[in-house]
Structures are given as C-alpha cells and as structure tokens.
Amino acid sequence: MEDEDLDELLDDVERRFCRGGSDATSTGSSARGTAGHVTRRAVKPEQPISSDLADLDALLEDFLDESGGSSLKTQAFPERGEKKPSSQSGGRKCCPVFVGGSSVPSGVGTATSKRSCDQLRCTSCDFRVLTFDDCEWDASCDYLFLRNNVPDRLKLAARLKKRSGSRAFACQCSWFTATEPTDLRGRAGLRWVCGRHRD
Ligand SMILES: [Zn+2]
Ligand SMILES: [Zn+2]
Structure with a gap:
C-alpha cells in the first residue's frame, strides 16, 4: 500500500517534471491524463513530498556526477533502481533527434x-x-x-x-x-x- 502510493507519487512528479521541461504544446493531452491524480490528491499535503523528491533527484545527480557511472545508483537507491532505471534517473533522450x-x-x-x-x-x-x-x-x-x-x-x-x-x-x-x-x-x-x- 505504502509502496503503491509512493509509485503513484513518483509518476505524478515525473509527469510534472516532464511537462515543466518541455514545450507548452505538449500540455494538452498530458494535462488531461493527470487531472484525475491531481484532484484525488488535493486533500494530501503533496508539496513537501514533491520537494523531497526533487532533493532526491539532485542528490542522485550529484552521486552520478561524482561516480561517473550508474552502478552506485542502484546501490544507493535500490527502491528507485528496481523501477525502470533507464527511464528516469538516466535522463531523457530526444526522439526524434x-x-x-x-x-x-x-x-x-x-x-x-x-x-x-x-x-x-x-x-x-x-x-x-x-x-x-x-x-x-x-x-x-x-x-x-x-x-x-x-x-x-x-x-x-x-x-x-x-x-x-x-x-x-x-x-x-x-x-x-x-x-x-x-x-x-x-x-x-x-x-x-x-x-x-x-x-
Ligand atoms: Zn537530445
Ligand atoms: Zn563524428
């Protein structure tokens, strides 16, 4: 139960990051897709959680920058490593380029x-x-x-x-x-x- 909540939150945060980092033209469909989450979670105090995750991301990047590899990532943050490791902490790729x-x-x-x-x-x-x-x-x-x-x-x-x-x-x-x-x-x-x- 706890883990599921965390997963959903991570997904929400990811979506928000993606939208923030990409062009405004992409908000149309993705905004509709997340609307359900947002309203359902309105009662929960999600601000502190989001910023915690942002901190975690920053921390993770620091680790990666220092180690220059991805092996430390799975050791330091096994709960993130078990999820799709390539889709998030490794950064995003242009498609098409x-x-x-x-x-x-x-x-x-x-x-x-x-x-x-x-x-x-x-x-x-x-x-x-x-x-x-x-x-x-x-x-x-x-x-x-x-x-x-x-x-x-x-x-x-x-x-x-x-x-x-x-x-x-x-x-x-x-x-x-x-x-x-x-x-x-x-x-x-x-x-x-x-x-x-x-x-
Ligand atoms: Zn690129
Ligand atoms: Zn060349």
Whole structure:
C-alpha cells in the first residue's frame, strides 16, 4: 500500500517534471491524463513530498556526477533502481533527434516539440558534437580541418562565418549548419545520436 502510493507519487512528479521541461504544446493531452491524480490528491499535503523528491533527484545527480557511472545508483537507491532505471534517473533522450538554428530552443526534442539537441554524440568518431550559435560553416570546411582541430573551439572559428539565425554543428568527422529544426533521420551522412539530457 505504502509502496503503491509512493509509485503513484513518483509518476505524478515525473509527469510534472516532464511537462515543466518541455514545450507548452505538449500540455494538452498530458494535462488531461493527470487531472484525475491531481484532484484525488488535493486533500494530501503533496508539496513537501514533491520537494523531497526533487532533493532526491539532485542528490542522485550529484552521486552520478561524482561516480561517473550508474552502478552506485542502484546501490544507493535500490527502491528507485528496481523501477525502470533507464527511464528516469538516466535522463531523457530526444526522439526524434532534431538540430536547429540559433533561434530554435535547445533541449529534449519530440515529435511535437522540435527542440535542438545540445547533447549530441557522434557514433562514428565518438566525439561530442560542438555547437556554434549564429554561425555557419564556410565552404572550405572539410574532414581534415575537423580532424586536426576538433574540439578546439578557437581554432574551429577559423572556418566559421557569422550568420544570424544559423547554428553550426561539428564532431571530429562531420559538420552541419542548421537554420530550422532538422530531423537527423533525414541526414544519412550524420551519425549523431542524443546522449541523454539531465534535467
Ligand atoms: Zn537530445
Ligand atoms: Zn563524428
């Protein structure tokens, strides 16, 4: 009984976090979905519980940051580890993955919220993807240039041109300039994947 309550509360909190972190356009259906919970729980003092959970999340992130791995997570918080460990404490992934111009907000992309992923990683060269707001790659940018200069942002600037509204992306093997939300599934040459976002 106790555990079930906690599970439901966790779910509620998760939903609230998700909504808070994502675009307003997604509130329509999910708000209806949680309405039942909210009214049913109105009699309970849920504020302290929520903030406790927020603290727990912060604590958990600290642990993860220090340990750099996920093994400690299940030992320190077995009750959370037994639940779906990948869906919450590991962060959220873009699905589908978008890259966008500098006016496109960064964050977790979804089909209804086309945010520009700022946690991209290249599965080909295994480098993190660098981003440069209000820039585009010069036509002279090539593989060798990236090979020699990534991830040195100062050296990379040599082949970036100022262009308001654009956002330039590069790993050590590929480069791309985005002006509007672009679904990476349509870019066969780019082996970039979302490396998870920590809220
Ligand atoms: Zn992402
Ligand atoms: Zn690469």
